[in-house]
Amino acid sequence: MSLREHALSLFRSAVGTVRPAPMLKRALKLQGEECPQLLVNSRAFPLKRDLYLVGFGKAVLGMAAAAEEILGDHLVRGIINVPLGIQESLQRAGMQEMLLKPHSRIQVIEGAKNNLPDPEALRGASAIQELAEGLTADDLLLVLISGGGSALLPAPIPPILLEEKEKLTKMLASRGAAIQELNAVRKILSLLKGGGLARLAYPAQVVSLILSDVIGDPLDIIASGPTAASSHSIQDCLQILAKYNLLHGLPSSVEAVLSSSPPKPTAAEDYSHVCNVIIGSNTLALAEAKRHAESLGYATLILSAAVCGDVGRVAVLYCQLICLLCLHLASLGEGPRGSEVKGNLLQLAAELDIPGLNMAEFLQALQGMEPQKPVCILAGGETTVQLQGTGKGGRNQELALRVGLGLHRARGVEASSLGRCDVIFLSGGTDGQDGPTDAAGAFCSPELVAEALREGLDAEIFLSNNDSYAFFSHFQRGRHLLVTGLTGTNVMDIQVILIRATDRS
Ligand SMILES: Nc1ncnc2c1ncn2[C@@H]1O[C@H](COP(=O)(O)OP(=O)(O)OP(=O)(O)O)[C@@H](O)[C@H]1O
Numbered sequence: 001m002s003l004r005e006h007a008l009s010l011f012r013s014a015v016g017t018v019r020p021a022p023m024l025k026r027a028l029k030l031q032g033e034e035c036p037q038l039l040v041n042s043r044a045f046p047l048k049r050d051l052y053l054v055g056f057g058k059a060v061l062g063m064a065a066a067a068e069e070i071l072g073d074h075l076v077r078g079i080i081n082v083p084l085g086i087q088e089s090l091q092r093a094g095m096q097e098m099l100l101k102p103h104s105r106i107q108v109i110e111g112a113k114n115n116l117p118d119p120e121a122l123r124g125a126s127a128i129q130e131l132a133e134g135l136t137a138d139d140l141l142l143v144l145i146s147g148g149g150s151a152l153l154p155a156p157i158p159p160i161l162l163e164e165k166e167k168l169t170k171m172l173a174s175r176g177a178a179i180q181e182l183n184a185v186r187k188i189l190s191l192l193k194g195g196g197l198a199r200l201a202y203p204a205q206v207v208s209l210i211l212s213d214v215i216g217d218p219l220d221i222i223a224s225g226p227t228a229a230s231s232h233s234i235q236d237c238l239q240i241l242a243k244y245n246l247l248h249g250l251p252s253s254v255e256a257v258l259s260s261s262p263p264k265p266t267a268a269e270d271y272s273h274v275c276n277v278i279i280g281s282n283t284l285a286l287a288e289a290k291r292h293a294e295s296l297g298y299a300t301l302i303l304s305a306a307v308c309g310d311v312g313r314v315a316v317l318y319c320q321l322i323c324l325l326c327l328h329l330a331s332l333g334e335g336p337r338g339s340e341v342k343g344n345l346l347q348l349a350a351e352l353d354i355p356g357l358n359m360a361e362f363l364q365a366l367q368g369m370e371p372q373k374p375v376c377i378l379a380g381g382e383t384t385v386q387l388q389g390t391g392k393g394g395r396n397q398e399l400a401l402r403v404g405l406g407l408h409r410a411r412g413v414e415a416s417s418l419g420r421c422d423v424i425f426l427s428g429g430t431d432g433q434d435g436p437t438d439a440a441g442a443f444c445s446p447e448l449v450a451e452a453l454r455e456g457l458d459a460e461i462f463l464s465n466n467d468s469y470a471f472f473s474h475f476q477r478g479r480h481l482l483v484t485g486l487t488g489t490n491v492m493d494i495q496v497i498l499i500r501a502t503d504r505s
């Protein structure tokens with residue numbers, strides 16, 4: 001198998017492990033006939049009670065189908081809110097296993113066109129609210145949550161209107177608010193977000209199974225934490241609105257809610273009837289890819305599952321890392337050039353401030369790797385692209401092209417090391433869709449940009465117009481695009497770097 005085939009296989013194994021069916025089967029089990037119990041990550045919940053299910057998010061249809069299969073007749077009733085058109089898309093893609101069976105006890109409501117709350121999503125949220133409010137101490141509510149859940153569970157606190165809340169969220173997003181900031185505001189203005197759903201379901205036992213699409217897997221931010229204690233106060237919300245210059249000119253309904261909200265969020269003790277479990281995440285996906293890479297014979301390290309920041313700076317980080325790995329394989333890592341590159345990496349890591357990444361420790365681990373083995377570095381997260389052009393692309397294709405360009409430029413300086421290695425870099429969105437394109441991401445190598453130039457394609461020109469998809473589609477007829485189709489899951493993006501020494505020395 002070529003490096004490229006290996007990279008593709010690693011990406012597929014990472015995504016495969018966080019697909020709804022395997023994920024649910026790992027997390028949720030039924031045990032016992034006489035006194036049945038629901039086992040959630042080994043915690044037991046007796047099923048003397050009636051079992052209900054609600055869910056909201058882009059991956060929830062497949063999660064619900066898998067859950068219903070496990071729960072069988074124990075499930076009394078369910079309601080899920082999923083993106084508009086998802087049933088038809090999955091049907092067309094031949095992904096029957098992600099659809100509910102014809103006589104399912106789970107009602108499906110589709111809404112939130114273009115990932116924005118709309119009257120359909122509001123209708124679904126009201127149905128979920130009604131179900132939760134009607135539960136008793138004898139009931140158990142299973143909640144399925146995935147990314148996109150915020151738009152699919154809109155329940156503005158009266159007198160705020162849906163349009164008013166949508167406009168505010170849109171303005172925050174267009175002014176560059178991060179998902180943590182956006183959802184901190186959403187929580188304060190919503191009945192169901194920020195733990196609201198769990199509070200309404202009390203005294204029923206609530207068990208939430210969560211697929212994380214946020215860096216660091218924060219329970220109270222993913223889908224705006226409808227079953228988690230919120231760590232945000234009204235003061236945080238006001239500060240965020242002030243930061244984005246939105247404090248003045250708020251609709252009077254929003255002002256009314258802000259001024260009547262309790263200053264502090266509900267205390268964590270009030271969620272003792274809730275069990276929140278992350279069942280899928282970028283970290284889990286990377287761990288599976290690592291196992292697979294090791295079985296293929298690679299010395300493997302995970303850089304981080306929280307790589308974030310400007311796509312251009314992240315590309316520089318990956319280029320420097322690849323250069324260092326090539327120096328290592330050429331036994332030049334401890335020389336003056338190696339020290340220089342390590343210094344650059346430490347500086348870049350400090351600048352990007354990637355949560356939880358200790359670059360010094362990572363470099364130490366890298367130094368300890370056997371130089372005879374091919375190397376695999378895995379990473380994940382979500383970069384930011386500041387759109388400047390009018391082209392078509394996505395974060396992953398832009399990142400791959402930028403890494404390709406960086407390696408092309410480095411080839412002159414690093415000929416003695418880069419020239420002696422085969423290198424492949426892959427970046428892909430785990431949902432199978434990178435931006436508004438039909439690709440999940442792209443591959444690149446140090447040779448890519450020079451080869452494209454020979455075909456008359458200048459990567460720099462495409463990048464200046466954020467046109468990475470056009471570049472990859474034209475170059476060698478799309479050979480370097482990563483095309484997987486919709487995967488039915490989403491744990492952000494994944495990067496794979498594979499390097500092995502060649503015999504060209
Ligand atoms: N032409 C482009 N070039 C590069 N990136 C782009 C381009 N157009 C859109 N994007 C990026 O694509 C992202 C939106 O695409 P996408 O729907 O894959 O991500 P998302 O909104 O984070 O959803 P999800 O989390 O489900 O993947 C935005 O981050 C945006 O900056």
Ligand SMILES: O=C(O)[C@H](O)CO
Nearest residue numbers: 147148149150222223
């Ligand atoms: O729904 C949301 O809020 C985002 O996808 C983050 O989870």
